[in-house]
Structures are given as structure tokens and as C-alpha cells.
Amino acid sequence: MKVLIGPPSSTTPVHSTMVKGRDKCGFPWERLTGEPLVYASMGTILNGQVDVFRTIVAAVAKNKNLQLVLSIGDQIDPKRIGPAPSNAIIVKRAPQLELLKRATVCITHAGLNTVLESLAQGVPQLAIPITYDQPGVAARIAHKKTGVVTSLDKSTADHLASLLNEVLTDPTYRENARKLQKAIAEANGLSVAADLIEESLGVSRKISAAAA
Amino acid sequence: MEAILRPLPQHCPGSWIAVWAAITLALPSKEASYPSLSAKHRKILRPLRSSATSGCLAFRNNAKTEMEIKKRKNIYETGFICPDLPGHLNPMSSLALQLRARNHEVVFTLFVRCACRATVCSWSREGSHQRKPTRNEQKAGEDALQFSVRTLLTQTEAILKSLPAIVEANGIDALIIDTVQFYAELGAMQLGYAICARCKLQCTWTTLATLHFACMAGLMRQLLPLWPETEKVSQSGLTVLSKRQRRHQGTCREHRTKNRLERSLLHSFPLASNYPSAPSFRL
Numbered sequence: 001m002k003v004l005i006g007p008p009s010s011t012t013p014v015h016s017t018m019v020k021g022r023d024k025c026g027f028p029w030e031r032l033t034g035e036p037l038v039y040a041s042m043g044t045i046l047n048g049q050v051d052v053f054r055t056i057v058a059a060v061a062k063n064k065n066l067q068l069v070l071s072i073g074d075q076i077d078p079k080r081i082g083p084a085p086s087n088a089i090i091v092k093r094a095p096q097l098e099l100l101k102r103a104t105v106c107i108t109h110a111g112l113n114t115v116l117e118s119l120a121q122g123v124p125q126l127a128i129p130i131t132y133d134q135p136g137v138a139a140r141i142a143h144k145k146t147g148v149v150t151s152l153d154k155s156t157a158d159h160l161a162s163l164l165n166e167v168l169t170d171p172t173y174r175e176n177a178r179k180l181q182k183a184i185a186e187a188n189g190l191s192v193a194a195d196l197i198e199e200s201l202g203v204s205r206k207i208s209a210a211a212a
Numbered sequence: 213m214e215a216i217l218r219p220l221p222q223h224c225p226g227s228w229i230a231v232w233a234a235i236t237l238a239l240p241s242k243e244a245s246y247p248s249l250s251a252k253h254r255k256i257l258r259p260l261r262s263s264a265t266s267g268c269l270a271f272r273n274n275a276k277t278e279m280e281i282k283k284r285k286n287i288y289e290t291g292f293i294c295p296d297l298p299g300h301l302n303p304m305s306s307l308a309l310q311l312r313a314r315n316h317e318v319v320f321t322l323f324v325r326c327a328c329r330a331t332v333c334s335w336s337r338e339g340s341h342q343r344k345p346t347r348n349e350q351k352a353g354e355d356a357l358q359f360s361v362r363t364l365l366t367q368t369e370a371i372l373k374s375l376p377a378i379v380e381a382n383g384i385d386a387l388i389i390d391t392v393q394f395y396a397e398l399g400a401m402q403l404g405y406a407i408c409a410r411c412k413l414q415c416t417w418t419t420l421a422t423l424h425f426a427c428m429a430g431l432m433r434q435l436l437p438l439w440p441e442t443e444k445v446s447q448s449g450l451t452v453l454s455k456r457q458r459r460h461q462g463t464c465r466e467h468r469t470k471n472r473l474e475r476s477l478l479h480s481f482p483l484a485s486n487y488p489s490a491p492s493f494r495l
Contacts, residue, residue, distance in 0.1 A: 043299055113299045194310040201288045201386055
């Protein structure tokens with residue numbers, strides 16, 4: 001049996017507690033300037049490549065009217081990325097959900113978790129898939145026009161800056177992201193997932209409700 | 213997210229065969245692009261495998277007494293197997309919360325090398341035995357491949373050895389396994405458990421194995437002889453999987469798989485077994 005349930009981290013009633021349950025990581029909120037925010041993360045496993053981060057920083061640096069928050073993970077030292085431009089905040093870990101709420105664009109490796117969290121906030125994406133299922137996720141981003149997709153091989157600073165500009169200037173991407181945001185909210189995926197698990201265990205919903 | 217609920221057939225050995233054969237068959241037909249395992253590497257990998265040090269710890273909500281649990285009805289113990297990585301742990305803990313809200317018991321089992329205690333909800337986390345994480349970002353190519361295989365072997369071995377005891381001790385009724393630790397399904401299969409795989413896209417176990425094992429398959433094929441108990445079933449399963457592979461040949465897109473493989477080798481250090489543990493948190 002296969003059922004689409006949407007992201008478990010959607011805006012379901014449990015969502016607020018889920019945010020509370022996440023790692024508390026400090027973030028220099030005072031450094032946010034209010035300029036359009038570009039949030040960038042390449043996930044938690046495939047984040048060992050410095051060059052990708054350097055390219056992202058260089059791409060956003062080309063547009064001084066943007067601010068970049070780059071989450072690089074624990075694998076590399078931020079110093080290895082080089083001097084951060086004035087409009088960039090580089091951190092090892094970031095409160096992703098909170099930042100996505102403020103973000104204008106999300107640069108992602110098209111990991112499903114980040115993409116779905118981004119869509120749950122109605123944020124369009126610039127996807128740079130690397131491996132695993134990421135090309136498939138990125139293909140869906142392109143198909144639904146919730147963002148743009150490029151390959152790692154083509155990811156130069158100029159190219160990324162151009163794509164970033166496209167996402168920022170074309171309202172279609174944000175509109176489509178918001179459509180999916182609505183769909184995700186309506187899907188109530190977390191509850192459906194729990195229903196499916198209970199069903200597979202043979203729990204009667206009526207009995208379960210009574211027990212609760 | 214797409215959930216695939218896949219009750220296991222009673223005849224579990226068949227599933228074993230299928231999975232292990234899938235590992236060997238995940239290799240694209242032309243093996244020239246993969247480094248073969250030299251005798252030197254075998255010598256290196258053999259002791260590493262035999263001295264597997266992965267920690268396998270299960271944690272449960274500690275507030276319930278046995279009597280309280282017995283009084284409840286329709287309450288099940290669900291085990292989550294998940295890497296200690298935020299991008300994976302966050303959605304899993306979210307689902308765990310939802311089950312907790314329905315009065316089910318939830319146990320998290322984090323198969324990581326760091327012998328640390330993790331906690332979600334009211335689980336307490338203790339980092340008393342944490343090891344200093346190894347920096348692996350420099351690994352690429354064959355080094356990354358070997359690192360991945362070593363990690364996979366130690367984790368799989370640890371799961372197969374320790375999961376039965378964890379399940380028995382906690383009375384786990386069902387296991388929910390994160391996509392990236394798909395090999396933990398072997399442990400569930402070993403126990404004959406129903407599996408609820410948290411799955412991305414339209415991946416069946418075969419495609420999962422193909423995607424995730426693609427970067428390891430060449431080496432894995434060489435390593436299988438080191439694992440006598442699996443070699444036999446793997447070999448006997450080849451015929452079944454060959455037929456299956458032929459059937460799906462039209463949709464295999466071998467060149468794309470190969471590209472992904474190369475990218476994995478060049479741009480990642482997958483499955484970091486010494487990944488540092490996340491700090492404690494409470495929901």
C-alpha cells in the first residue's frame with residue numbers, strides 16, 4: 001500500500017511542538033537586516049564540499065540587496081569558505097524553520113526534508129541536486145515551477161546569481177510555492193501518517209479515541 | 213512524504229535473499245568505472261569489520277510503570293530507527309510526537325558509532341561516552357567508498373546483532389525506519405516484523421537499494437565473500453533478481469545511476485558514522 005501524506009513537518013497542530021523539539025541552536029538574529037533573505041543549506045550528510053558553499057556565497061554577494069544565511073553543517077570549518085561578504089551570515093547550524101518563515105528564496109540540495117519545509121512556508125527554491133533521490137525531488141520542483149534547478153557541474157557564481165534573480169523577479173515561483181503550501185497544510189500529513197501506522201497495527205480509531 | 217506500508221511476507225529468508233542480491237545487482241553492468249577491491253584492501257577491511265564498534269541503544273519514555281502500561285488498551289510500542297542527524301531526526305520526532313499524542317509508546321534507536329544517549333520527548337540524552345568525531349570531509353573517490361562500506365558493514369552487523377535484544381527488551385510492536393538507514397530493514401526482516409518504511413518518492417526497496425548502494429556496490433560485491441552467511445543466500449538470490457532486473461530494464465536508466473554514483477564519490481562523504489551527536493533537546 002502506498003499513500004501520499006505530505007511532509008510530517010507540515011503546519012499541523014503538532015507543528016508548533018515540533019519546532020520546540022528541535023535542537024536549540026543559537027543564531028545571531030540581530031544581524032538580519034530586513035533585506036530579502038536567501039536561506040541556503042546543503043543538508044546534513046552531503047555537506048562536505050567547500051566549493052559549493054563558496055559558489056553560493058559568491059553568487060549572493062553579487063546582489064548587495066540580498067542577505068544570505070548559509071548553514072554549512074558540522075563537517076567543515078566556516079573559515080575554510082573564506083571571508084564572508086557583508087551580506088552573508090555563515091553558521092554551522094541554523095534554526096531552519098524559523099529562517100524559512102522569513103526567507104525569500106531557499107537554496108537547497110533538493111533534500112526532501114528541506115524542500116518540503118520550504119514549501120510548507122511557501123518559499124520558492126533554487127535546487128542544486130547532488131545524488132540519491134535529490135535529482136528526482138529537483139525534477140518535481142521544476143515540474144511544479146516552485147523554483148529553478150541547476151546541476152552541480154554548472155554551478156558557477158554567475159549562473160547561480162542569474163537563477164536567483166529569475167526566482168526573485170518572477171512571481172510565478174512564489175505563487176506556485178504558496179499553492180503547495182496550502183496543499184500541504186490541508187493534507188494534514190502527520191495525522192494521516194499516524195492513522196496509517198495505527199491501521200497497520202490494527203488499532204481501531206474508535207477504540208483509540210476512547211482510550212485517549 | 214510518501215509512506216509505503218509493506219507487511220513482510222512470513223517467509224523472511226526470501227526477503228533476505230532479495231535485499232542482498234539487490235546489493236550485488238545494484239552495480240551497473242559495466243564495472244570498469246569502479247575500483248576493484250585489492251588484496252591489500254581486503255586485509256584492511258577484514259579486521260575493521262570484525263571489530264565493529266557501532267553502538268546500538270534504544271531509549272524509551274521512562275515515566276510509565278509496567279502496571280500502567282498493562283492497564284492501557286490499544287497502545288503499541290513503536291520503534292524508530294533513525295540517524296542522529298537533524299534533517300532526519302526532526303521529521304521522525306515529529307511523527308513520534310503524533311504517536312505519543314495518541315498514547316502510544318515510542319522508542320528511538322539511534323545506530324551511531326558514538327555511544328551516546330539520545331532523547332526525544334522525555335528521553336534523556338547523556339553524552340558520557342561520546343567519541344571525538346572523525347573529520348572525513350577530505351575523503352573522495354575510493355577512500356569515500358571504503359569509508360562508506362566500512363560504516364555500512366559495521367552498522368548492519370550491529371543492527372542484526374543488537375536489534376533482537378532491543379526489540380525484546382522494549383516490547384516493540386512495529387519499526388519505523390528512516391530512508392537513509394534502509395539497511396535496518398534487514399534487522400526487521402530478521403525478526404519477521406511488519407515494516408513501515410518512511411520513504412521518499414516512489415522508491416521500492418529495490419530502487420532504494422539501487423540508489424543508496426550505487427556508490428558502494430562495487431566494493432560490496434567484493435566484500436560479500438567476507439560474510440559467509442550472506443554469501444550463500446546472495447548467490448542463490450541472484451537468479452531471482454536477475455529476472456526482476458531484466459523486467460525493469462527499460463526503466464533502469466543506467467547512465468543516470470552511473471552519474472549519480474560518480475557524483476556521490478566526488479562530492480560527498482556519505483554515511484558519516486562518526487557524525488557528532490546532536491545536543492539534547494526536549495519536545
